[in-house]
Amino acid sequence: MATVTASHLVSTVCQVNSHGADTKAANLICMKNQAAITHNGLRFLNMLDRLQMRTNAKAVARQAVKQENPRPWGKIICGKGLNLVFVGAECGPWSKTGGLGDVLGGLPPAMAANGHRVMTVSPRYDQYMDAWDTSVLVEVKVGDKIETVRFFHCYKRGVDRVFVDHPMFLEKVWGKTGSKIYGPNAGVDYKDNQLRFSLLCQAALEAPKVLNLNTNRYFSGPYGEDVIFIANDWHTGLLPCYLKSMYQSRDIYMNAKVAFCIHNIAYQGRFPFSDFSVLNLPDRFKSSFDFFDGYPKPIKGRKINWMKAGILESDKVLTVSPYYAQELISGEDKGVELDNIIRKTGITGIVNGMDVQEWNPATDQHINVQYDASTVMDAKPILKETLQAEMGLHCDKNVPVVGFIGRLEEQKGSDVLAEAIPRFIGENCQIVILGTGKKAMEEQIENLETQYPDKARGIANFNVPLAHKIIAGSDFILIPSRFEPCGLIQLHAMRYGTVPIVASTGGLVDTVKEGFTGFQMGAFNVECDAVDPSDLDKVAKTVKKALATYGTPTMNEMIQNCMAQDLSWKGPSKLWEKLLLSLEVAGSEPGNEGEEIAPFAKENVATP
Numbered sequence: 001m002a003t004v005t006a007s008h009l010v011s012t013v014c015q016v017n018s019h020g021a022d023t024k025a026a027n028l029i030c031m032k033n034q035a036a037i038t039h040n041g042l043r044f045l046n047m048l049d050r051l052q053m054r055t056n057a058k059a060v061a062r063q064a065v066k067q068e069n070p071r072p073w074g075k076i077i078c079g080k081g082l083n084l085v086f087v088g089a090e091c092g093p094w095s096k097t098g099g100l101g102d103v104l105g106g107l108p109p110a111m112a113a114n115g116h117r118v119m120t121v122s123p124r125y126d127q128y129m130d131a132w133d134t135s136v137l138v139e140v141k142v143g144d145k146i147e148t149v150r151f152f153h154c155y156k157r158g159v160d161r162v163f164v165d166h167p168m169f170l171e172k173v174w175g176k177t178g179s180k181i182y183g184p185n186a187g188v189d190y191k192d193n194q195l196r197f198s199l200l201c202q203a204a205l206e207a208p209k210v211l212n213l214n215t216n217r218y219f220s221g222p223y224g225e226d227v228i229f230i231a232n233d234w235h236t237g238l239l240p241c242y243l244k245s246m247y248q249s250r251d252i253y254m255n256a257k258v259a260f261c262i263h264n265i266a267y268q269g270r271f272p273f274s275d276f277s278v279l280n281l282p283d284r285f286k287s288s289f290d291f292f293d294g295y296p297k298p299i300k301g302r303k304i305n306w307m308k309a310g311i312l313e314s315d316k317v318l319t320v321s322p323y324y325a326q327e328l329i330s331g332e333d334k335g336v337e338l339d340n341i342i343r344k345t346g347i348t349g350i351v352n353g354m355d356v357q358e359w360n361p362a363t364d365q366h367i368n369v370q371y372d373a374s375t376v377m378d379a380k381p382i383l384k385e386t387l388q389a390e391m392g393l394h395c396d397k398n399v400p401v402v403g404f405i406g407r408l409e410e411q412k413g414s415d416v417l418a419e420a421i422p423r424f425i426g427e428n429c430q431i432v433i434l435g436t437g438k439k440a441m442e443e444q445i446e447n448l449e450t451q452y453p454d455k456a457r458g459i460a461n462f463n464v465p466l467a468h469k470i471i472a473g474s475d476f477i478l479i480p481s482r483f484e485p486c487g488l489i490q491l492h493a494m495r496y497g498t499v500p501i502v503a504s505t506g507g508l509v510d511t512v513k514e515g516f517t518g519f520q521m522g523a524f525n526v527e528c529d530a531v532d533p534s535d536l537d538k539v540a541k542t543v544k545k546a547l548a549t550y551g552t553p554t555m556n557e558m559i560q561n562c563m564a565q566d567l568s569w570k571g572p573s574k575l576w577e578k579l580l581l582s583l584e585v586a587g588s589e590p591g592n593e594g595e596e597i598a599p600f601a602k603e604n605v606a607t608p
């Protein structure tokens, strides 16, 4: 078998790198590592890394090594990686109403840390101070008008963050979070949402071609056409359709593929059937959108369904936990009338990771005591008393605090919780609820203070620092979801040694182990019109059981079990990589063994 010699490497580097100092450094490193390099490509890669060579230099050198040594040592160590374009209506921390923003914020850096070239494309809802105008403009046809889109960009934590600038986003929202992303108030959509998200999908398809990005030391120039688009939720359902109708029909993006990820099937983008004409798609796509809405609200009947089209027109369908994947195909209620479609296409569930940088009890700037697994028992009582004081509750470290954070709507079961409170509030405990959403549910939680002045507080606000304080200062986090595709709150809680009490649904089943890292309440009735009394029993019974363990060695062990887990994106990102590689886009190769915290991690502090 041929081996790669150090002198060969040096001459390769000389050929491809005109920078004298780098070549000298190459010589030195090669000499130092000569023995190893002759039989080990890993050392060679390290050398290239240390030289910070540009992509083309690295690629040529790698090619030379491969020719010398046909054994694919480079497969794992220095694969070319994938070109990934994540597209979503939210991207944390720049924009977020919930978990979708978290995933677009956290998964891309993990994929970049694995050696892939990664871009996210999301709307520019505010004048983000860290994202610069690229001065690149494109024109897209939205409805019956030609709209000009401008791209803004920043490079953070190994990821090209691209923001689509258009008045449909910025002028409507003027902010980084909150329900205004989708409509003027919670539960009310903007009338032109179809146009807004048509524009987003078209802009995302342009970005890899038109943006000449040189931010990464390994990659330069436009992403090009051999890319995988990762479309997220119904807002991006048009992307695979436009890819085919506007590009592949003209021999562009012939190798590109689309993976469609379902974060929440409850929102599908159902609109009147006649609206198909505003999408500017050929009639042959009509059948993919065609949908008979079986639910009477707002009106029963024939519709177009963006998510259905996204699922059918993409090359791969994923969701955010294996258990939710099973639930989606189990029947009409959990698959929300798309179960038959998903059974046809198939679906893969990969459990979400969490952003261990934003949610790190050892460095969290929102809490007054930082801690880890060895200091959690000392830190928790202090953090709890701080939380109690901030909430205006009686400060007592011996009173167990149960927290809840989430969008206030039927999915999250905040109504179930509010009705269950009388059944357990007599115990030694306090409860703190944070959420925004439906007006009636906001009022329901705000009234808790009047009903239980010594015991409960409900804050109807979107407040990230307070979310951190509740996660850190509570003893238990309650998640009474009717359905939960994955759920991130329980992951955040476990990392902070806060024991989750969860409904047995979706990702909550995959991530919380009964008696080991938390408590399972059983599955709830998914009908959202009323609260099922048997669900109230489940909540009360399990909360009482959890409270009974408070302060016992069993509870302390559970805290340690929770904190010992690796809940980062590292594991999930490898599963994503495997799945995306199976799409076999030209030139795709596995990436490196990376670290969850990418080299430029510190830079991931958005300053919107």
Ligand SMILES: Nc1ncnc2c1ncn2[C@@H]1O[C@H](COP(=O)(O)OP(=O)(O)O[C@H]2O[C@H](CO)[C@@H](O)[C@H](O)[C@H]2O)[C@@H](O)[C@H]1O
Residues within 6 Å of the ligand: 097, 098, 099, 100, 102, 103, 263, 264, 320, 352, 405, 406, 407, 434, 435, 436, 461, 462, 463, 464, 467, 484, 485, 486, 487, 488, 489
């Ligand atoms: N009032 C408030 N103030 C501050 N922060 C708040 C808040 N309300 C919610 N948050 C934050 O928003 C996030 C919510 O995460 P979830 O997983 O519950 O998301 P959601 O249901 O929106 O997302 C969907 O997508 C995600 C991602 O795939 C799935 O995990 C999930 O099951 C699915 O329903 C958390 O980071 C939480 O702290």
